[in-house]
Amino acid sequence: MVKAxxxxxxxxxxxxxxxxxxxxxxxxxxxxxxxxxxxVSKPEKIYEAMRYSLLAGGKRLRPILCLATCELAGGxxxxxxxxxxxxxxxxxxxxxxxxxxxxxxxxxxxxxxTNHKVYGEDIAILxxxxxxxxxxxxxxxxxxxxPPQQVVKVLARLGRTVSAAGLVGGQVLDLESxxxxxxxxxxxxxxxxxxxxxxxxxxxxxxxxxxxxGAEDVAKLSRYAQKxxxxxxxxxxxxxxxxxxxxxxxxxxxxxxxxxxxxxSLWGIEESKAQAQELVDGAIAELxxxxxxxxxxxxxxxxxxxxxx
Amino acid sequence: MVKAxxxxxxxxxxxxxxxxxxxxxxxxxxxxxxxxxxxVSKPEKIYEAMRYSLLAGGKRLRPILCLATCELAGGxxxxxxxxxxxxxxxxxxxxxxxxxxxxxxxxxxxxxxTNHKVYGEDIAILxxxxxxxxxxxxxxxxxxxxPPQQVVKVLARLGRTVSAAGLVGGQVLDLESxxxxxxxxxxxxxxxxxxxxxxxxxxxxxxxxxxxxGAEDVAKLSRYAQKxxxxxxxxxxxxxxxxxxxxxxxxxxxxxxxxxxxxxSLWGIEESKAQAQELVDGAIAELxxxxxxxxxxxxxxxxxxxxxx
Numbered sequence: 001m002v003k004a005x006x007x008x009x010x011x012x013x014x015x016x017x018x019x020x021x022x023x024x025x026x027x028x029x030x031x032x033x034x035x036x037x038x039x040v041s042k043p044e045k046i047y048e049a050m051r052y053s054l055l056a057g058g059k060r061l062r063p064i065l066c067l068a069t070c071e072l073a074g075g076x077x078x079x080x081x082x083x084x085x086x087x088x089x090x091x092x093x094x095x096x097x098x099x100x101x102x103x104x105x106x107x108x109x110x111x112x113x114t115n116h117k118v119y120g121e122d123i124a125i126l127x128x129x130x131x132x133x134x135x136x137x138x139x140x141x142x143x144x145x146x147p148p149q150q151v152v153k154v155l156a157r158l159g160r161t162v163s164a165a166g167l168v169g170g171q172v173l174d175l176e177s178x179x180x181x182x183x184x185x186x187x188x189x190x191x192x193x194x195x196x197x198x199x200x201x202x203x204x205x206x207x208x209x210x211x212x213x214g215a216e217d218v219a220k221l222s223r224y225a226q227k228x229x230x231x232x233x234x235x236x237x238x239x240x241x242x243x244x245x246x247x248x249x250x251x252x253x254x255x256x257x258x259x260x261x262x263x264x265s266l267w268g269i270e271e272s273k274a275q276a277q278e279l280v281d282g283a284i285a286e287l288x289x290x291x292x293x294x295x296x297x298x299x300x301x302x303x304x305x306x307x308x309x
Numbered sequence: 310m311v312k313a314x315x316x317x318x319x320x321x322x323x324x325x326x327x328x329x330x331x332x333x334x335x336x337x338x339x340x341x342x343x344x345x346x347x348x349v350s351k352p353e354k355i356y357e358a359m360r361y362s363l364l365a366g367g368k369r370l371r372p373i374l375c376l377a378t379c380e381l382a383g384g385x386x387x388x389x390x391x392x393x394x395x396x397x398x399x400x401x402x403x404x405x406x407x408x409x410x411x412x413x414x415x416x417x418x419x420x421x422x423t424n425h426k427v428y429g430e431d432i433a434i435l436x437x438x439x440x441x442x443x444x445x446x447x448x449x450x451x452x453x454x455x456p457p458q459q460v461v462k463v464l465a466r467l468g469r470t471v472s473a474a475g476l477v478g479g480q481v482l483d484l485e486s487x488x489x490x491x492x493x494x495x496x497x498x499x500x501x502x503x504x505x506x507x508x509x510x511x512x513x514x515x516x517x518x519x520x521x522x523g524a525e526d527v528a529k530l531s532r533y534a535q536k537x538x539x540x541x542x543x544x545x546x547x548x549x550x551x552x553x554x555x556x557x558x559x560x561x562x563x564x565x566x567x568x569x570x571x572x573x574s575l576w577g578i579e580e581s582k583a584q585a586q587e588l589v590d591g592a593i594a595e596l597x598x599x600x601x602x603x604x605x606x607x608x609x610x611x612x613x614x615x616x617x618x
Contacts, residue, residue: 041473041474042478043473043478043481043482043485045481045485046473046477046478046481047473050473093438097434097435097438100434102429102430102431102434103431103434120411121411122411122412122484123481123484125406125409125411125412125434126406126477126480126481128438129402129406129437129438129441129471129476129477130471130472130473130477130478132438132441132442132471133441133467133468133469133470133471133472133475133476133477134468134472134473135468136445136464136465136467136468137464137465137467137468137469137472138468140461140462140464140465140468141465141468141469147457148456148457148458148460148461149457151457151461152449152457152460152461152464153449155445155446155449155461155464156445156446156449156450158442158445158446159442159443159444159445159446159447159449159450160442160446160450161442162438162439162441162442163439163442163443163446164350164352164355164356164359164439164443165350166442167438167442168355168435168438168439168442169351169352169355169439171435172352172354172355172432172435173352175431175432176352176354
């Protein structure tokens with residue numbers, strides 16, 4: 001764990017770095033790129049369904065992280081933008097499929113009706129499939145000024161992140177744990193690592209790979225990502241209890257109602273908060289060697305524990 | 310259309326080339342590679358569901374075509390095998406999702422219960438997602454001795470083939486045409502081009518790209534593939550009427566029962582057979598410059614019209 005003095009120092013650095021403006025500007029860049037990435041074509045219905053969920057807002061944290069690490073490692077925003085968009089396509093696909101009646105059966109997402117409630121189950125399944133496939137096409141076809149072996153590396157990681165060794169495996173474990181009240185913290189962490197952490201880690205690492213980062217930097221950034229990924233999930237569990245539906249843009253208190261095992265249910269809210277803070281401090285410690293260049297990544301880590309939705 | 314004398318000549322060449330042994334040997338190579346490509350890991354259930362459909366047999370025509378064009382263009386079987394496996398993962402994924410209750414609602418496929426009938430809808434959706442993602446990972450991570458820019462090209466094509474510009478778009482048009490009895494031949498062909506033709510074309514073309522084939526060869530092989538792809542679909546429609554359930558390994562007469570517009574319903578059986586033969590002759594004509602090297606591709610084209618299932 002990072003010592004208190006260091007934390008204060010980072011906090012004061014973060015105060016200098018204007019994260020709100022940074023996130024707003026980056027989010028706007030990403031939204032524009034996403035809009036351009038998927039123009040409507042025939043058959044219109046499926047493109048509209050894909051765009052409905054892809055352009056439904058959200059924090060765009062994965063693309064923003066990808067762009068940030070690409071810059072940190074000496075690359076440009078342009079080099080990483082197709083991958084940044086692909087990360088959001090993959091994330092959106094996982095939300096569309098998770099919300100289906102055969103899965104979590106959710107009616108609302110980000111304050112809007114879920115994809116299958118608007119377009120029907122058949123189109124929602126296909127919209128997810130289409131987004132997933134297009135994510136790979138887009139990275140392979142639209143990435144420019146990056147050596148092709150680095151593009152291949154990123155595509156391999158993206159694939160692994162969605163596969164049974166990542167998102168899909170995590171969702172299976174999550175479905176299996178439903179209704180069980182004896183889930184251990186280790187199992188909960190494994191589910192979240194696969195379902196949420198893996199994609200965050202790939203977001204962070206792929207930006208660095210595109211910029212040509214070496215193994216040591218990739219390893220440091222991986223550890224940073226693993227820590228903020230888990231902190232993110234702990235905070236999500238806390239917010240499900242403490243935030244309102246308006247703040248979340250989705251049904252609050254859902255975990256409690258479903259008697260789902262969460263970090264607060266295992267550790268209590270205070271201890272969960274402390275664990276999240278410790279992870280974020282650890283994540284920030286991984287960035288020490290980068291100096292000011294890593295300011296966005298430090299501020300994002302702090303934001304993850306302080307966010308209200 | 311190719312003249313009758315030429316057709317006879319090709320037929321006699323095919324008699325010299327032992328297609329049955331060739332397909333048997335290649336199918337066995339592909340089956341072994343598929344089995345090795347996806348070992349069971351945790352969570353076992355999802356790997357078992359993926360393997361259940363991936364290893365359920367079938368003609369393995371797409372991987373066999375990919376290996377054949379890679380060899381034709383001067384490459385090796387080893388260079389193309391990961392892509393060959395990926396093509397079958399993608400094909401399998403599209404079958405699993407098409408069979409879902411929200412889509413075509415099929416109980417049997419290749420004489421076995423469909424994936425969701427065995428594992429449930431949730432796992433079937435995830436097994437499809439997992440196979441799709443893994444297909445890209447496998448090509449990116451397992452392809453060896455191929456320049457990375459060629460691997461990137463293949464990945465871009467694979468993505469496009471599944472996306473809303475390919476399989477997914479075709480399935481949407483297919484769902485939209487359900488119950489309609491006024492579908493024109495052009496619409497029917499567009500649906501099949503997207504749903505079936507695109508993946509066959511990618512199978513053929515990706516083998517050549519991996520081997521480093523130039524634009525002219527890729528164009529010739531694309532036309533070959535488009536023609537056999539459409540012929541394949543016409544023959545499928547004919548077999549749905551003329552073959553038995555035992556021959557097909559799936560419900561026969563389904564199109565008639567669903568009052569689906571098919572080539573035989575538009576053109577009659579005899580004209581449909583003639584059109585399929587004309588396409589196959591045209592496909593074979595594209596291969597003229599390759600001499601004996603293209604013998605497998607010629608024999609496969611002939612097989613497509615003469616097959617019984």
